[in-house]
Amino acid sequence: MSKIIAKVIVDNRASKTDKPYTYAVKKDMEEDLKQGMRVLVPFGMGNRFIKGIVIETERYSGDIFKLKYIEELLDDRPIISEEILELGLWMREKYLSSYLDALHAVMPPGDIKEITTYIYMKNRPSSETYSLSHIQKNIINLLNKNEKISFKELKEKIKDNNIRKHIKKLEEIGILETDLEVGTKVGKRYEKYIDLKDNNIKLEELISEIDNRAFKQKEIIEYLYMHGETPLKKLLKEVNTSHGVIKSLEKKNRIAIIEREVLRNPIPKGILNYEKHRLTEKQQYCLDEILNCIKENKENKFLIHGVTGSGKTEIYLQLIEKLIEKGKEAIVLVPEISLTPQTVERFVGRFGQNVAVLHSRLSAGERFDEWRRIKRGEVKIVVGARSAVFAPFNNLGIIIIDEEHENSYKSSMNPKYNAIEVAEKRCELEGAALVLGTATPSIETYYRAKNGEIKLLTLLDRINNKKLPIMNIVDMRDELNSGNKSILSTDLYNAIEENLKDKKQTILFLNRRGYSTFISCRKCGYIAKCKNCDISLTYHFSDNKLKCHYCGMIDTPPRICPKCGSKYIKYFGSGTQRVEDLIKKLFPQAKVARMDVDTTSRKGSHEKILQNVKNGNIDILIGTQMITKGLDFPLVTLVGIIAADTSLNLPDFRSSERTFQLLTQVGGRAGRGDFEGQVIVQTYNPKHFSIQMAKEHNYTQFYNKEILLRREFKYPPYMEIISLVIYGRDKGKVSEVSKEVYGKIILELRKNKLEKLEKDIFGPNPAPLEKLKNNHRWQIIFKSDKGDSSMLKDIINRVCIYNSQSKKYKGIKFSIDVNPNSIL
DNA sequence: AGCACGCCGACT
DNA sequence: GTCGGCGTGCTC
Numbered sequence: 001m002s003k004i005i006a007k008v009i010v011d012n013r014a015s016k017t018d019k020p021y022t023y024a025v026k027k028d029m030e031e032d033l034k035q036g037m038r039v040l041v042p043f044g045m046g047n048r049f050i051k052g053i054v055i056e057t058e059r060y061s062g063d064i065f066k067l068k069y070i071e072e073l074l075d076d077r078p079i080i081s082e083e084i085l086e087l088g089l090w091m092r093e094k095y096l097s098s099y100l101d102a103l104h105a106v107m108p109p110g111d112i113k114e115i116t117t118y119i120y121m122k123n124r125p126s127s128e129t130y131s132l133s134h135i136q137k138n139i140i141n142l143l144n145k146n147e148k149i150s151f152k153e154l155k156e157k158i159k160d161n162n163i164r165k166h167i168k169k170l171e172e173i174g175i176l177e178t179d180l181e182v183g184t185k186v187g188k189r190y191e192k193y194i195d196l197k198d199n200n201i202k203l204e205e206l207i208s209e210i211d212n213r214a215f216k217q218k219e220i221i222e223y224l225y226m227h228g229e230t231p232l233k234k235l236l237k238e239v240n241t242s243h244g245v246i247k248s249l250e251k252k253n254r255i256a257i258i259e260r261e262v263l264r265n266p267i268p269k270g271i272l273n274y275e276k277h278r279l280t281e282k283q284q285y286c287l288d289e290i291l292n293c294i295k296e297n298k299e300n301k302f303l304i305h306g307v308t309g310s311g312k313t314e315i316y317l318q319l320i321e322k323l324i325e326k327g328k329e330a331i332v333l334v335p336e337i338s339l340t341p342q343t344v345e346r347f348v349g350r351f352g353q354n355v356a357v358l359h360s361r362l363s364a365g366e367r368f369d370e371w372r373r374i375k376r377g378e379v380k381i382v383v384g385a386r387s388a389v390f391a392p393f394n395n396l397g398i399i400i401i402d403e404e405h406e407n408s409y410k411s412s413m414n415p416k417y418n419a420i421e422v423a424e425k426r427c428e429l430e431g432a433a434l435v436l437g438t439a440t441p442s443i444e445t446y447y448r449a450k451n452g453e454i455k456l457l458t459l460l461d462r463i464n465n466k467k468l469p470i471m472n473i474v475d476m477r478d479e480l481n482s483g484n485k486s487i488l489s490t491d492l493y494n495a496i497e498e499n500l501k502d503k504k505q506t507i508l509f510l511n512r513r514g515y516s517t518f519i520s521c522r523k524c525g526y527i528a529k530c531k532n533c534d535i536s537l538t539y540h541f542s543d544n545k546l547k548c549h550y551c552g553m554i555d556t557p558p559r560i561c562p563k564c565g566s567k568y569i570k571y572f573g574s575g576t577q578r579v580e581d582l583i584k585k586l587f588p589q590a591k592v593a594r595m596d597v598d599t600t601s602r603k604g605s606h607e608k609i610l611q612n613v614k615n616g617n618i619d620i621l622i623g624t625q626m627i628t629k630g631l632d633f634p635l636v637t638l639v640g641i642i643a644a645d646t647s648l649n650l651p652d653f654r655s656s657e658r659t660f661q662l663l664t665q666v667g668g669r670a671g672r673g674d675f676e677g678q679v680i681v682q683t684y685n686p687k688h689f690s691i692q693m694a695k696e697h698n699y700t701q702f703y704n705k706e707i708l709l710r711r712e713f714k715y716p717p718y719m720e721i722i723s724l725v726i727y728g729r730d731k732g733k734v735s736e737v738s739k740e741v742y743g744k745i746i747l748e749l750r751k752n753k754l755e756k757l758e759k760d761i762f763g764p765n766p767a768p769l770e771k772l773k774n775n776h777r778w779q780i781i782f783k784s785d786k787g788d789s790s791m792l793k794d795i796i797n798r799v800c801i802y803n804s805q806s807k808k809y810k811g812i813k814f815s816i817d818v819n820p821n822s823i824l
Numbered sequence: 825a826g827c828a829c830g831c832c833g834a835c836t
Numbered sequence: 837g838t839c840g841g842c843g844t845g846c847t848c
Binding site for chain 3: 021046
C-alpha cells in the first residue's frame with residue numbers, strides 16, 4: 001500500500017543539515033499535509049523536536065520503516081503558495097544559496113520559527129447551529145470562552161483527526177477566521193474604539209438620563225447613536241472634547257471601550273489625490289501595445305525604453321488600473337533610494353488604501369503587518385524595494401520594475417538574487433506580465449530586447465515636447481593648462497552664477513562623499529588607511545574625523561605623519577563636503593544643501609531636503625548617487641557633474657555602462673519644468689564613448705559599441721559570471737585555501753569532461769578589495785556559457801560546501817555570487 | 825547546533 | 837576494569 005512521504009528542510013543553522021530530509025507521514029495527517037507548511041519533526045539521535053518546512057510531498061510505495069514520522073503540523077494551511085515556494089527553490093539553484101536562506105527570502109518577514117496560526121471567531125453563529133457537528137460546536141464553545149486560540153492549542157483540546165476540515169467548514173460559513181501572528185518579539189498595536197453599551201435604547205431615553213449640564217456627554221452619545229462604533233481619537237476630534245468626558249461616561253456604564261488591533265500603516269498620511277493624466281499619443285500606444293499583447297497572450301515581457309521625463313510612471317499607473325479592473329494584482333519595484341514620498345505619493349495618490357508599501361526603513365512589525373495585508377487580499381498593489389518581488393499575492397497580474405538598470409535590484413546578501421530575474425521567473429510561474437522601464441536599459445536587458453525575448457517599446461520624446469537638456473563637456477586638462485586648479489571649471493562657475501541670477505536651481509553631482517578622499521604625507525608618501533580594510537580613509541570635515549566607507553571605522557586625523565614624523569600631512573581629493581564648502585565660499589548668497597548618506601541618515605531628513613528643493617528654498621543641491629533617482633524638480637535647469645571619470649576608471653566590466661547611465665540619469669534631472677535644461681560634464685576623458693554618447697543622448701549607439709566589447713572580452717550577456725570570494729582573518733590560510741579550492745574545482749571539471757571551461761577561470765588572486773572588515777579576500781572568477789553554468793555551479797557548490805565543514809578550513813568563509821553587479 | 829560514539833589516559 | 841574528556845561525524 002502506498003504511503004505519503006514528505007521532504008522537509010529543517011530550520012537548523014548548519015550547512016551540513018541544509019538538505020531535504022524525508023519523513024513518513026501518519027495516516028491521519030496525510031490529507032492535511034501540504035507543501036509550504038511548517039512541521040515539527042524529530043531530528044538527530046536524541047530525537048529532539050525541531051521546526052522545518054515541507055517542500056515536497058509524494059506517494060511512495062517502498063519500505064518506510066527506516067523513516068521517522070512527522071510529529072505535528074504547525075500550520076492549518078501553507079504559509080506560502082506553491083508558486084512562491086517553487087520560486088524559492090529555483091533561487092537556491094540559480095544563486096547557489098542554502099535551502100534555508102532561499103526559503104527565508106520568500107517566507108513572511110521575521111523569524112519563521114516564531115509564527116503562530118490563530119483562529120478567531122468572526123461572527124457568532126446564529127441559532128441554526130443544528131447543521132454543525134458536535135466537534136464544530138466544541139470549537140465554537142472554546143472560542144466563546146477565548147478571544148482567539150492558536151491552532152496548536154485547538155488541536156490539543158479537540159482531539160480529532162479531521163480538525164482542519166472542521167475549521168475550513170466553519171470558515172466557509174463565515175463563523176471563523178484564521179490569521180498569522182509573529183511571536184513575542186514584535187508587538188501589536190491596539191487602538192481604542194468607543195461604542196454605546198446598549199444599542200437598543202432610544203436616543204431620547206439615553207439623553208434624558210444624562211445631567212442637563214453635561215453637554216459634551218450628550219453630544220458624544222448622539223454621535224455614537226448616529227455613527228456607531230468610532231475610534232477614540234476620531235470621536236474626540238469630531239466632538240471636540242477630551243478624555244475626561246469619555247471617562248465619566250464609562251463610569252456611568254453608558255459606553256463600551258473596545259480595544260481593537262490596528263494594522264500599522266506606514267503610508268504617510270495626507271497624500272493628495274494624484275490626478276490621472278491624459279496620455280500622449282506615444283504613451284497611449286505603449287499602453288495599448290502592452291494591454292493587447294497580454295490580452296492576446298502574445299508577449300508578456302516588455303521593456304519601456306523612455307528618455308528621462310517621458311512619463312513612464314503614468315503608463316505604469318494606467319496599466320495597473322486596467323489590470324486591477326480585471327481582478328488582478330500588481331507589484332511595482334523601485335530602487336530603494338527612490339522609495340521616498342515622491343514615488344509612493346503617485347501610487348498612493350492614485351490608488352489610496354489599495355497600496356501597500358515595503359521598504360527597508362519599516363520596523364519588523366510594520367513589515368509583517370504589510371505582508372499580512374497583502375496575503376489577506378486587503379491591497380491590490382505593492383510598491384517596494386527588491387524584496388517586494390515576493391509579495392504573497394494569489395492572483396498576480398503584473399510586475400513592473402522601474403529604473404530597471406539600477407544595481408540595487410541585486411541582493412548583496414544570501415540568496416544573492418537579482419530581483420529582475422526573480423520577477424521574470426515569478427511571472428512565468430504565475431502567468432503574469434513583466435514590464436521593465438528605464439531611460440538607460442542595462443546592456444543585458446537591451447540585448448534580450450533586441451533578440452526578441454522582450455518586447456521593446458521606445459519613448460523618444462519628453463512629455464509636452466520638452467527638450468532634453470544640452471550636454472556640454474568640459475575637458476579638465478584644458479582647465480589645468482590654463483591655470484585653473486579648482487574643482488570647478490570656468491564654464492561651470494559661470495553657469496552657476498548665471499543660474500543664481502535667474503533664480504533657477506542647480507544640482508551638482510559628485511560620486512564621493514566626505515571632504516577629502518585621502519590624506520597623505522608629502523615627505524614619505526604615507527597614506528592613511530583603514531586598519532580593517534586596507535582602503536584609504538576619507539576625511540569628514542563636520543566632525544573632524546577620518547572614516548572608512550566600507551566598514552564604518554572612525555579615526556582621528558593625524559597631525560604628524562605616523563610613519564616618518566613629518567608635519568607635511570596633506571589632504572587630497574574632493575568629496576561632496578568639500579564641494580559644499582567651496583560653493584558656500586564662492587556663492588555666499590546662495591542657499592546650499594547637501595544630500596548624501598551623511599546628511600540623510602536620520603529618518604525623515606531625506607524628505608525634508610527634497611521638500612526644501614521642491615519649495616524653492618534651495619538654490620544649489622550637492623549630492624551623490626542619491627540625487628540621480630527619479631526626482632522631479634521643475635525649477636532645476638542646470639546640472640553640473642563634477643567628475644565624470646570617477647566611475648569610468650573603476651577596473652570593472654560595467655564601468656562604461658555605469659558612466660553612461662549616471663550621466664544620462666543625472667543630466668535628466670535638468671529641464672523638467674518649463675525651462676530648458678543644461679548639463680555641464682567635467683572630465684579628463686572627453687573622448688570616451690560613454691561620455692560622447694551621453695552627450696548626444698544616443699543610447700543605441702552606446703549600446704552598439706559596448707555590446708561588441710562585451711562579446712570580445714567574454715562578459716555578460718554573452719557569458720555568465722560567477723565570482724567566488726574566499727575570505728577569513730588569516731592571510732596565509734586564505735591564499736592557501738584559495739589555491740586548494742581552485743585545484744579541486746579543476747579536478748572536478750576534468751572528471752566531468754568540462755576541461756574547456758578551464759581557460760575561462762581567472763584566479764585565484766587577491767580580490768581587488770583585498771582586505772575588508774578585517775578579512776583578507778581572495779577571488780576566483782568563472783566565466784561560462786549559459787548552457788554549462790549549471791554544471792559549473794554544481795561543482796563549485798559541492799567543493800565549497802564540502803570544504804566549509806572541514807576542520808582544515810576553519811575560519812575560512814566562501815561567498816558565491818552569480819552574475820555579480822561588479823567584480824570588485 | 826546537539827548528541828553519541830570511540831579512543832585514550834587516569835583513577836578506583 | 838571503568839569513568840570521563842574531547843575529537844569526530846551524523847542527523848531522514
